[in-house]
Amino acid sequence: MLRILMKIGKVHPALLQRLVFTRRGAARGDVVVGPAIGEDAAVVDLGGKYLVTHTDPITGSVNLLGSLAVYIPTNDVAVRGVEPMWLSVALLLPPGASEHLLDAITRQMDEAARRLGVTIVGGHTEVTTAVTRPVAVVTAMGVGNRFVSTSGAKPGDVVVMTKSAGQEAASILASDFAEEALKRGVPAEALERARGLIAEISVAKEALALADLATSMHDPTEGGVANGLAEIAYASKVSIDVRREDVVVYREVEALCRAFRIDPLETLSSGVLLATVPRGRLGEALERLQKLGVPHAVIGEVKPPSGYLVKIGDRRYNEPYVEDKLFALF
Structure with missing residues (x-):
């Protein structure tokens, strides 16, 4: 029997479907x-x-x-x-x-x-x-009393993100790899700001604030915003178009990811809330985020299935799996 070694990080979705999700024990209603x-x-x-x-x-x-x-x-x-x-x-x-x-x-x-x-x-x-x-x-x-699923995004919904892509990765790089970051030319003040991002890793307050408005919400971890959006699209059986220039990336995140040759849109991004909201309720959603003082941006739109899961600028993602290069550093 051929033994195929798995990559570091999340197990590929095809393997999960074949070797994990089919072995769930007894079915319960x-x-x-x-x-x-x-x-x-x-x-x-x-x-x-x-x-x-x-x-x-x-x-x-x-x-x-x-x-x-x-x-x-x-x-x-x-x-x-x-x-x-x-x-x-x-x-x-x-x-x-x-x-x-x-x-x-x-x-x-x-x-x-x-x-x-x-x-x-x-x-x-x-x-x-x-x-x-x-x-x-x-x-x-x-x-x-109720719940929101990842699979609820509908064509016509607007995609909203909070905070910065790659912020979790940046906080880890600034804390666990500070000396190497300095050697690679990352300014000390950028490291200090990135370390402070750990205080922004929770999405609880904004997620609870949008719970009755959002059709879908997701917390992009491994594989970052790109993978999080791909997972929403996959679960919802839709496509998502995103304007890359609208995706927020803090300067300190950009500096650290550049130094370690990591795409900030494809790496750990806990603290970002990805939410799809009906266009008619977008104003209400943004007003709630504004009142909470949570940085946010409108970055794209949900489309009918179009032969891809996510399109970010010219880049297309066709499966809900993006390899996160941060893990290769450990």
Whole structure:
């Protein structure tokens, strides 16, 4: 039997469909949304209310691990239009890890969870030879009266983004690869601004504010804005046209991504909310974001299926899979 080695990062959608999504155990009628390409979180009908739950491994940073362990999985609950409430955290530390490291990670987790009003209800912590750097595997949960799916985008909807493409990648590069960034000519002040972007990684407030307006919401993580849009298009069976010049990229993000030869539209972008909104309700959506003080931009439009998933300028994306070059640095 031919053994094909998989690339680092998310498993390709074709393999997920063949080897993961077809092996889900017993079927239950209370599962409203299960595993699917582009869907951020599972939805379970509790009888009048919905449990939204999502699990994420945090593997792309060491210095920001505790903060990302809270913000990233709670984002996936929030983009369902449901308030994140609880976290369960499995923390795996490599041999030789110090108490100082554990203290730094849990301190970040506590601060981020308090900021969001989320409770860490349980989990597991151990030192193991199975990892060579700290890893957190986190399940976020929340309960709501309704939910938004990734698959709801409709032709004619307008695409809105918040904050900056690539901002999560930039914060990681500025924290975990600061010395190398300086060697590559990134100014120290750009590194300082990029490190501050960790405070903008949560999308909870803007996602909850748009929950009753958006037809689809998504949190673009690995593969960035390009992959996030492709996942919305794939799940919704539509195409999406985006004006590249309208996609927001902060200067510090541009500087770091250029130094490491990473496309800011194709790398970790937690903190960006991608939302599709009916054109007739766009003004209301933008007004809400303005009141929250959340930077935002209108970047494109949902189209009927047109032979591609996403077109950004002259670049076309035909599958919901964009390789993220950040992971090659670890």
